[in-house]
Amino acid sequence: MLxxxxxxxxxxxxxxxxxxxxxxxxxxxxxxxxVAASPVTAGRAVVSFFKSHRALRxxxxxxxxxxxxxxxxxxxxAAVVAENSRYRDLLNSAGSLxxxxxxxxxxxVTADASRHILLLDKGSRHGxxxxxxxxxxxxxxxQTIMVGESTSRAIMISDSTHAVPVQVLRSGVRGLxxxxxxxxxxxxxHIAATTDIVEGDIxxxxxxxxxxxxxxxxxxxxxxxxxxxxxxAAVLSRPMVKLDRGRHVxxxxxVATKINDLGAR
Amino acid sequence: MARRGTWLIVITLxxxxxxxxxxxxxxxxxxxxxxxxxVLFYWVLALPQRIGVITAVLVGLSIDFLDGFAIGAxxxxxxxxxxxxxxxxxxxxxxxxxxxxxxxxxxxxIVLLVxxxxxxxxGYTADGLEFLYSxxxxxxxxxxxxxxxxxxxxxxxxx
Numbered sequence: 001m002l003x004x005x006x007x008x009x010x011x012x013x014x015x016x017x018x019x020x021x022x023x024x025x026x027x028x029x030x031x032x033x034x035v036a037a038s039p040v041t042a043g044r045a046v047v048s049f050f051k052s053h054r055a056l057r058x059x060x061x062x063x064x065x066x067x068x069x070x071x072x073x074x075x076x077x078a079a080v081v082a083e084n085s086r087y088r089d090l091l092n093s094a095g096s097l098x099x100x101x102x103x104x105x106x107x108x109v110t111a112d113a114s115r116h117i118l119l120l121d122k123g124s125r126h127g128x129x130x131x132x133x134x135x136x137x138x139x140x141x142x143q144t145i146m147v148g149e150s151t152s153r154a155i156m157i158s159d160s161t162h163a164v165p166v167q168v169l170r171s172g173v174r175g176l177x178x179x180x181x182x183x184x185x186x187x188x189x190h191i192a193a194t195t196d197i198v199e200g201d202i203x204x205x206x207x208x209x210x211x212x213x214x215x216x217x218x219x220x221x222x223x224x225x226x227x228x229x230x231x232x233a234a235v236l237s238r239p240m241v242k243l244d245r246g247r248h249v250x251x252x253x254x255v256a257t258k259i260n261d262l263g264a265r
Numbered sequence: 266m267a268r269r270g271t272w273l274i275v276i277t278l279x280x281x282x283x284x285x286x287x288x289x290x291x292x293x294x295x296x297x298x299x300x301x302x303x304v305l306f307y308w309v310l311a312l313p314q315r316i317g318v319i320t321a322v323l324v325g326l327s328i329d330f331l332d333g334f335a336i337g338a339x340x341x342x343x344x345x346x347x348x349x350x351x352x353x354x355x356x357x358x359x360x361x362x363x364x365x366x367x368x369x370x371x372x373x374x375i376v377l378l379v380x381x382x383x384x385x386x387x388g389y390t391a392d393g394l395e396f397l398y399s400x401x402x403x404x405x406x407x408x409x410x411x412x413x414x415x416x417x418x419x420x421x422x423x424x
Contacts, residue, residue: 001319001321002345004322005338009335009341018336022330022336032282032286033286033331108286109288109294111285112332113399117334183291244292
């Protein structure tokens with residue numbers, strides 16, 4: 001029996017056939033998660049149903065203001081994007097990303113406390129592919145790792161097995177932001193002790209590795225410690241997105257087509 | 266296979282699996298009790314002639330599928346835990362509540378340790394002993410769960 005488990009352990013990791021089995025179970029398992037979460041979901045529905053008229057009006061006016069502001073800003077954005085793409089043409093580099101996204105809802109966080117894995121309510125039927133970046137309102141959240149028919153699993157950047165190539169926005173210094181297993185800490189690797197990096201620097205995706213599109217905010221540097229005798233500084237950063245808050249995430253769809261192209265080739 | 270009450274046993278295990286994934290605040294996830302393993306251990310202890318290592322592996326595998334990675338790690342852990350109970354069930358039944366609580370805690374810790382080490386071997390792990398935080402809470406829950414399932418078993422005459 002023990003041997004069987006060990007064989008399963010290895011084969012699920014390596015064999016393509018078992019990968020497919022795992023994808024099928026993905027949807028079945030998410031049903032369990034949905035059932036388990038249903039009291040919470042129902043409770044939320046009841047609360048929102050009985051939300052007072054006044055609170056709704058307040059929220060509405062606040063959202064209208066916010067919408068107005070954002071629209072104003074996005075007008076400028078359009079101009080900037082156009083300008084940017086002209087510059088890119090001049091430089092002969094690849095076209096900029098039109099940031100098409102799809103909103104997904106978080107069904108659950110997986111039970112194992114040592115992992116930071118989310119269950120999302122969108123799957124291959126909706127065009128989700130493996131390795132697709134997951135964004136929040138403020139920046140990068142993670143990427144999809146297992147895509148079922150109608151649900152998928154995504155790993156967060158704070159998971160201890162995840163790393164994302166980053167760049168300091170101010171100075172362009174590159175590094176690797178590794179998850180630590182703590183929800184509010186990322187370790188930035190490969191930053192030489194003499195590098196131009198200060199507390200408060202914003203880290204954005206560098207686009208190296210080809211998976212994450214460049215320019216998405218990832219984290220903010222919170223502490224830099226120069227360890228004596230070490231060639232590298234111990235840089236800690238805090239993810240821009242509050243990873244344990246919120247119920248919705250955005251999946252970057254333009255990247256999905258790119259990943260599909262890579263797979264086809 | 267169609268012995269009396271098979272479905273009744275399966276139902277308790279499925280309910281415990283659902284309870285296992287009830288959403289809790291992110292920071293509290295580490296303290297989630299191992300309900301599935303407790304229910305499994307109860308059945309192994311109560312009906313060792315029916316519920317043994319094979320059931321334990323199936324239950325462990327379903328935990329693995331819930332977590333979605335390293336399929337087989339919890340299966341291996343649960344099989345070892347249930348084997349310990351199977352080999353000692355007559356002695357464990359004679360223990361008083363306190364002794365049982367500690368013994369179940371010990372077996373749970375062994376199960377979690379095996380699972381954690383297998384995760385570690387495959388490279389999926391965070392360091393530290395945080396994975397053991399759920400053991401004390403599970404120990405506290407053992408006696409209520411045992412008493413509840415004992416009542417359930419006698420009411421439906423599962424043997």
